[in-house]
Amino acid sequence: MTALSTSNTARFDVQLAREPLSSEERAKRMQNPGFGKIFTEHMVVIPYSEELGWGKGVLKPYGPIVLDPAASVLHYGQAIFEGFKAYRQPDGHVKTFRPESNAHRFNASARRLAMPELPVDLFVEAADILIRQEKDWVPNAIGESLYLRPFMIATEAALGVKAAKEYLFILIASPSGAYFPQGVKPVTVWISENYVRAAPGGTGSAKCAGNYAASLVAQTEAKAEGCDQVVWLDAVHRRYIEEMGGMNIFFVYKEGGETVVVTPMLTGTLLPGITRLSLLEIAKKLGFRAEERRISVDDWREAILEGRMTEAFACGTAAVITPIGTVKSAHGEWQINRGETGPVASQLREALLNLQHGVDADLNGWMHQVC
Ligand SMILES: *Cc1c(COP(=O)(O)O)cnc(C)c1O
Numbered sequence: 001m002t003a004l005s006t007s008n009t010a011r012f013d014v015q016l017a018r019e020p021l022s023s024e025e026r027a028k029r030m031q032n033p034g035f036g037k038i039f040t041e042h043m044v045v046i047p048y049s050e051e052l053g054w055g056k057g058v059l060k061p062y063g064p065i066v067l068d069p070a071a072s073v074l075h076y077g078q079a080i081f082e083g084f085k086a087y088r089q090p091d092g093h094v095k096t097f098r099p100e101s102n103a104h105r106f107n108a109s110a111r112r113l114a115m116p117e118l119p120v121d122l123f124v125e126a127a128d129i130l131i132r133q134e135k136d137w138v139p140n141a142i143g144e145s146l147y148l149r150p151f152m153i154a155t156e157a158a159l160g161v162k163a164a165k166e167y168l169f170i171l172i173a174s175p176s177g178a179y180f181p182q183g184v185k186p187v188t189v190w191i192s193e194n195y196v197r198a199a200p201g202g203t204g205s206a207k208c209a210g211n212y213a214a215s216l217v218a219q220t221e222a223k224a225e226g227c228d229q230v231v232w233l234d235a236v237h238r239r240y241i242e243e244m245g246g247m248n249i250f251f252v253y254k255e256g257g258e259t260v261v262v263t264p265m266l267t268g269t270l271l272p273g274i275t276r277l278s279l280l281e282i283a284k285k286l287g288f289r290a291e292e293r294r295i296s297v298d299d300w301r302e303a304i305l306e307g308r309m310t311e312a313f314a315c316g317t318a319a320v321i322t323p324i325g326t327v328k329s330a331h332g333e334w335q336i337n338r339g340e341t342g343p344v345a346s347q348l349r350e351a352l353l354n355l356q357h358g359v360d361a362d363l364n365g366w367m368h369q370v371c
Pocket of ligand 1: 083207243245246247248271272273274275276315316317318
């Protein structure tokens with residue numbers, strides 16, 4: 001609470017929960033947190049209206065929000081979100097990973113959905129205030145973290161199809177363990193030919209709720225085919241690999257004695273992941289060649305069969321790195337690295353986690369100290 005009085009700025013009011021959880025109860029809830037299932041005791045809300053712009057934010061007890069049934073988010077889907085994490089450092093401090101990058105991407109999503117942009121420093125301050133209040137909810141173990149979920153919804157009660165005039169920015173936090181409960185065990189993926197995630201001119205590069213709604217039926221199809229995740233192809237040629245589920249994808253090639261870490265280039269239909277961008281840089285630091293290219297399904301299969309490709313994996317904030325062990329499609333099936341996690345995926349995963357948890361020095365200035 002002492003920390004809070006200093007962060008009780010002109011931009012945020014503070015209303016603390018009347019009955020805070022005991023540390024025993026908190027420890028119990030944090031024991032096996034999984035992903036996105038338990039939430040901390042507070043949240044941040046900032047209202048927006050076209051007339052007044054962004055209003056005063058409030059840090060308040062976590063709980064339900066009240067919406068008019070005509071709120072336009074419920075009908076026309078103006079909803080965007082972000083995801084980033086706060087990590088416990090060896091000295092007990094807490095840092096977030098590249099939060100300004102998430103703020104900038106949030107605003108790119110807002111522009112695409114005709115929603116108002118939130119000042120980058122307000123986005124970062126909202127997270128800092130919530131994390132400082134909830135610092136006991138930040139787990140200690142490497143691979144565990146406090147997941148931050150900022151989102152924005154259109155709240156104006158109006159059924160006319162147009163950009164709303166009123167919005168809420170909301171930030172909630174969730175202690176998280178492993179995203180995939182089975183750990184870093186490689187997944188089996190299904191190459192979707194019946195559905196696409198994103199088309200040129202569409203919303204593929206925005207983190208909007210509707211992209212996920214539209215992906216669920218393909219995920220269901222993948223499950224029915226005995227797979228864990230869906231792999232998306234480009235909408236035009238139906239040939240080029242774009243992403244895996246809600247994660248970016250990487251391939252590891254051996255070319256002329258070199259290890260080359262390759263990810264599909266950004267075309268406007270891929271989500272520009274911050275993990276993706278960070279891994280491209282970390283890969284170079286580790287002595288690999290790192291490239292953005294176009295990779296077709298045929299390239300993927302042939303490179304595996306000819307031994308030129310040794311690994312494939314997906315990456316994102318929530319699950320960090322997830323190896324791909326088996327690929328299935330309506331036309332065939334192939335295995336990667338005998339279905340095992342490969343050395344490059346392991347090395348990149350460890351390097352990223354060590355940086356985020358403060359085991360390795362932060363030479364790029366990617367970590368943001370919160371408390
Ligand atoms: C959020 C997201 C990613 C990963 O982005 P990170 O910034 O690395 O977490 C990748 N693909 C999709 C579709 C996403 O929504």
